[in-house]
Amino acid sequence: MASPSLITHYRSKPVTKQQAPAISPLAIRERTGSISTGEIISVLKGEITGLHIRQAFSTEIAEEITANFSGSPGLKERNDGVPGQYVGSSHYRNDAATYFAEAETARPFVDALFENLVDPVRALFDALKRELHGQGIELRLARSEQGQANVCRALSWSGSGTFSLEPHDDLAQVLCAGNDYELSAVANNTVAALNFYPSMAEEGGNLRLWSHKPTVADRKSQGVETTGYPYSAAYLEAVPCREFQLKAGDMALIDGGFIHGVTRQSGNGKRRLVLNSFFGFARPDLVLWWT
Numbered sequence: 001m002a003s004p005s006l007i008t009h010y011r012s013k014p015v016t017k018q019q020a021p022a023i024s025p026l027a028i029r030e031r032t033g034s035i036s037t038g039e040i041i042s043v044l045k046g047e048i049t050g051l052h053i054r055q056a057f058s059t060e061i062a063e064e065i066t067a068n069f070s071g072s073p074g075l076k077e078r079n080d081g082v083p084g085q086y087v088g089s090s091h092y093r094n095d096a097a098t099y100f101a102e103a104e105t106a107r108p109f110v111d112a113l114f115e116n117l118v119d120p121v122r123a124l125f126d127a128l129k130r131e132l133h134g135q136g137i138e139l140r141l142a143r144s145e146q147g148q149a150n151v152c153r154a155l156s157w158s159g160s161g162t163f164s165l166e167p168h169d170d171l172a173q174v175l176c177a178g179n180d181y182e183l184s185a186v187a188n189n190t191v192a193a194l195n196f197y198p199s200m201a202e203e204g205g206n207l208r209l210w211s212h213k214p215t216v217a218d219r220k221s222q223g224v225e226t227t228g229y230p231y232s233a234a235y236l237e238a239v240p241c242r243e244f245q246l247k248a249g250d251m252a253l254i255d256g257g258f259i260h261g262v263t264r265q266s267g268n269g270k271r272r273l274v275l276n277s278f279f280g281f282a283r284p285d286l287v288l289w290w291t
Helices: 004-011 037-044 059-070 096-112 120-133 171-175 182-188 216-222
Strands: 028-032 050-054 084-087 138-141 153-157 163-168 192-199 207-210 241-244 250-255 260-263 273-283 286-290
Touching (some): 037 050, 037 120, 037 250, 037 273, 059 153, 059 192, 059 273, 084 096, 096 153, 120 138, 120 192, 120 273, 171 182, 182 286, 207 250
Parallel strands (some): 138 286
Antiparallel strands (some): 050 250, 192 250, 192 273, 207 241, 273 286
């Protein structure tokens, strides 16, 4: 017979039951044509979950950007546990001093991606800045004493499993960025993730968006509290999802608080290249933009 102390010890172990992920409906808008600042603001305000615009910028510009990326002297391999190559800088798992210093170093390489071209990211940034200014709202790049963010970064994911980029959310990394980042305040609102696609693989490489916006408790249960990366297939098994079938020249904008990932890519050897930025309300009168 076990001693009372052993019985007490045994009973003190918590019995936990995995909560099923809460389902949040997706408000998706897909169309072909020019970018509307009104739709961008609707994503910022949480009225639209995902926006996919086909042929948002010219394939000629897309091809030039892709060639500039491939030949860039600023091209690097990611070393933060997320497989891929990039030009630019990322706040992910970096303190503010490191991030902004890297952003300043990377700026010439980012600018060179668009040399003598119409930069679709900067064009959207400038148009949105004018629109928000008319509403009494400032849009600017995030900054610190070390420098300021770039308008975008260029990324080519290279995961070799079911996903090129594993399922994740973008809110955790903002929520846990630290007080030395002014962008931490955006975590109280929608963190919008903006993607332009200069190049796409022949098959796959689609953006998959799940109907689930994890809470802090959800992240803790999955062991991704500070990073939001990666969520397991088992956790998402019963969660409905939508996929954006992407082509070169497309743009996608999503509420980055919802779990999303990039499907496995294969085919003609073309790389999937994305120009990525984040932005969101830090205050009712201020929208910050960073990478």
